[in-house]
Structures are given as C-alpha cells and as structure tokens.
Amino acid sequence: MKIELKKYSEQLQEWPQTGxxxxxxxxxxxIIVYQSYRKEIGEFAVxxxxxxxxxxxxxxxxxxxxxxxxxxxxxxxxxxxxxxxxAIHLKRDAFEKYLHNAVYSSYSADLGISNEEWxxxxxxxxxxxxxxxxxxxxxxxxxxxxxxxxLRDEFTGSYSKEDILLIEDISDFVAEQYExxxxxxxxxxxxxxxxxxxxxxxxxxxxxxxx
Numbered sequence: 191m192k193i194e195l196k197k198y199s200e201q202l203q204e205w206p207q208t209g210x211x212x213x214x215x216x217x218x219x220x221i222i223v224y225q226s227y228r229k230e231i232g233e234f235a236v237x238x239x240x241x242x243x244x245x246x247x248x249x250x251x252x253x254x255x256x257x258x259x260x261x262x263x264x265x266x267x268x269x270x271x272x273x274x275x276x277a278i279h280l281k282r283d284a285f286e287k288y289l290h291n292a293v294y295s296s297y298s299a300d301l302g303i304s305n306e307e308w309x310x311x312x313x314x315x316x317x318x319x320x321x322x323x324x325x326x327x328x329x330x331x332x333x334x335x336x337x338x339x340x341l342r343d344e345f346t347g348s349y350s351k352e353d354i355l356l357i358e359d360i361s362d363f364v365a366e367q368y369e370x371x372x373x374x375x376x377x378x379x380x381x382x383x384x385x386x387x388x389x390x391x392x393x394x395x396x397x398x399x400x401x
Contacts, residue, residue: 236358251341277360294318317345
C-alpha cells in the first residue's frame with residue numbers, strides 16, 4: 191500500500207477532540223479519500239484505475255477522507271455491498287474544487303443565508319457537504335465532526351477518472367486491523383496517518399466551519 195500507517199493510540203494523543211476537522215492523509219499534490227463497493231465495482235476500479243463498468247455516473251457518490259469514519263459506515267468492510275474498501279488518491283486541487291462548489295446538505299441558520307437562498311444553491315450545485323459525528327474504532331460517537339462530500343453530474347464524471355492519481359484495494363489491510371478491534375487490542379491497531387487539513391483560502395475554511 192502507498193499509504194503511511196501509524197499506531198492509532200499514538201494518533202489519538204495528537205488529534206483534536208472537538209470541532210469540525212477534515213482529518214486526512216495528504217501532501218502538496220494529493221489527498222486520500224475512501225469508498226466501499228461490491229466486488230464488481232471495486233475490482234473494476236482497481237484493475238482499470240478509474241470508475242466504470244457497473245459504477246453509476248448518474249447517482250451521487252460520497253467520498254470520505256477520514257479512515258475511521260469510513261470504517262464506521264462500512265462495518266470494517268463487513269457490510270453487504272461494501273466488501274471492497276478502496277483508498278483513492280485524489281488530486282488535491284480537485285478536492286479543493288469540490289468544496290469550493292459544495293452546498294450544505296441541510297439548512298441551518300448559521301449558514302448566514304435564508305432557507306430560500308440555500309434551496310436555490312442546492313438546485314444549482316452538484317456537490318453536497320455534510321458534517322457528521324466522527325467515530326472511534328468501535329463505532330462510538332465522538333464530539334469531533336467528520337466530513338463527507340457527495341458528488342454528482344459533472345463532478346462524478348471528473349472524479350471517476352481524471353481527478354484520480356491511484357486507486358488501491360485495501361480490503362485485506364482493513365480485515366487484518368479489524369481483528370485487533372474485535373479483540374479489543376487497540377494498542378496494536380494501525381491506521382492511515384491523518385492530520386487536520388486546512389485550505390490556504392481562509393474564506394473556504396470559514397465556509398466549511400473548520401476549527
């Protein structure tokens with residue numbers, strides 16, 4: 191795997207415990223996001239290094255840069271239809287493009303716009319933004335918020351092919367690490383090394399409520 195790993199117990203001491211944070215593994219060129227699919231879609235993506243075949247370009251696809259949040263959603267790769275866990279190395283500028291165009295998936299007064307304005311933005315945007323409670327390896331809910339991003343239309347099209355640098359099947363790694371979770375041996379648990387992601391654009395950070 192072309193992913194840097196680090197003990198979960200060590201990272202836990204370094205991570206923020208509260209607030210809105212894009213926890214991710216990234217550098218100047220790329221950011222890693224995660225998705226889970228049934229074998230037909232996942233194996234095609236790894237073999238061809240793009241999403242095609244049974245992958246639907248007409249549906250919204252959700253990406254998650256936070257590994258443990260993905261593990262919460264897919265049950266460490268044990269849920270039906272989510273057996274193939276993929277690490278997608280995305281171009282960093284593509285990731286920023288998504289969030290520049292993102293609209294919150296639900297309305298709240300702190301967005302600074304009216305409900306009518308928000309509804310108009312939703313109709314015109316093909317990117318959704320959602321903050322959910324982050325989770326620990328056992329699936330326990332945390333105070334820190336984790337991001338997920340929904341893409342459709344032209345953004346699904348670019349995401350599925352030209353925005354991707356590498357697609358890795360990490361299913362075996364996930365299964366190996368899940369054994370430590372099941373045995374309650376978190377001192378042995380290795381996960382991708384992650385740290386808070388910030389954009390250089392402060393207005394974008396503000397829009398995203400990043401702490």
